[in-house]
Amino acid sequence: MAISFESALGVHPQALAFRGVRAEVIAGNLANIDTPGFKARDVEFKTILNGQLSGDSTTDGRHLEMPATEQNNSMLYRIPFHQTTDGNSVELGVEQASFSQNAMDFQTSLIFLRKKLGSLEQAIKGGR
Amino acid sequence: MKLDNLYEISGSALNAQMVRLNTIASNLANISSAGSTPEEAYRPVKPVFSAIYKQAVGENKGAALVQVDDVLEMPPSAKNKRYEPDNPLADQEGYVFYPDINVMQEMADMLSATRSYQSSMEVMVSAKKLQQRLLSLGE
Numbered sequence: 001m002a003i004s005f006e007s008a009l010g011v012h013p014q015a016l017a018f019r020g021v022r023a024e025v026i027a028g029n030l031a032n033i034d035t036p037g038f039k040a041r042d043v044e045f046k047t048i049l050n051g052q053l054s055g056d057s058t059t060d061g062r063h064l065e066m067p068a069t070e071q072n073n074s075m076l077y078r079i080p081f082h083q084t085t086d087g088n089s090v091e092l093g094v095e096q097a098s099f100s101q102n103a104m105d106f107q108t109s110l111i112f113l114r115k116k117l118g119s120l121e122q123a124i125k126g127g128r
Numbered sequence: 129m130k131l132d133n134l135y136e137i138s139g140s141a142l143n144a145q146m147v148r149l150n151t152i153a154s155n156l157a158n159i160s161s162a163g164s165t166p167e168e169a170y171r172p173v174k175p176v177f178s179a180i181y182k183q184a185v186g187e188n189k190g191a192a193l194v195q196v197d198d199v200l201e202m203p204p205s206a207k208n209k210r211y212e213p214d215n216p217l218a219d220q221e222g223y224v225f226y227p228d229i230n231v232m233q234e235m236a237d238m239l240s241a242t243r244s245y246q247s248s249m250e251v252m253v254s255a256k257k258l259q260q261r262l263l264s265l266g267e
Contacts, residue, residue: 016262020131021188021190023131023134023255023258024133024134024137024190025188025191027133027138027191027251028179029192030248031137031141032177033244033247034144034194034241035177035178035179036177038192041190075189092243092244096247096250099254100254103254103258107261113265114265114266117265
């Protein structure tokens with residue numbers, strides 16, 4: 001039985017890339033917390049995951065996959081809890097919570113990857 | 129994986145908030161810089177922020193940096209006029225014009241700037257941790 005690194009690692013490399021993109025978007029929201037008229041945005045994991053799993057991003061196996069950053073339809077505006085007079089929809093607590101959650105998810109994906117790589121290493125060495 | 133952009137984004141916020149803190153310090157320091165006319169008195173300054181989106185192909189278009197467009201001088205105001213005939217700056221009628229600065233507002237602004245600075249700083253610390261863990265993958 002041949003070992004395929006791609007299938008052994010599963011969805012985790014893409015998940016890690018997505019977490020990186022999301023961290024940037026939330027950092028952008030936090031950076032613009034005092035910019036008048038700025039609308040907070042976020043990316044949805046479900047949309048990108050569905051696209052990756054169903055494989056509809058490529059029509060041929062030889063085509064390069066579109067990076068998650070180019071899928072702009074997955075970029076959504078956040079609905080604020082309170083309205084502000086300057087039209088800014090960034091809420092510090094919400095963004096900080098999302099950022100920490102995203103950082104935790106990033107570390108989770110990393111741990112999964114680490115474990116998968118560990119088992120691959122064991123398979124290569126033949127359990128020695 | 130480009131976590132480097134996180135530093136650029138948070139760095140732009142640190143820069144913008146530092147400009148804001150500088151203007152607040154300047155306004156508070158010059159609260160007594162009076163003049164014989166409203167124009168001669170110190171004029172409070174306020175920064176103007178705006179968001180810049182990355183435009184290059186392959187860049188994350190959702191991530192926004194912040195930039196300081198301008199630092200505006202407030203128009204001269206005769207609101208804070210005091211009768212001080214002994215003041216060397218007094219005009220013919222004995223009035224001195226002080227800048228129109230609301231200390232409470234400046235202090236609240238200062239707290240807000242400090243908080244925003246802190247949150248961007250935390251983003252940077254967090255990015256550093258994530259990158260370190262990513263680098264140690266496979267060890």
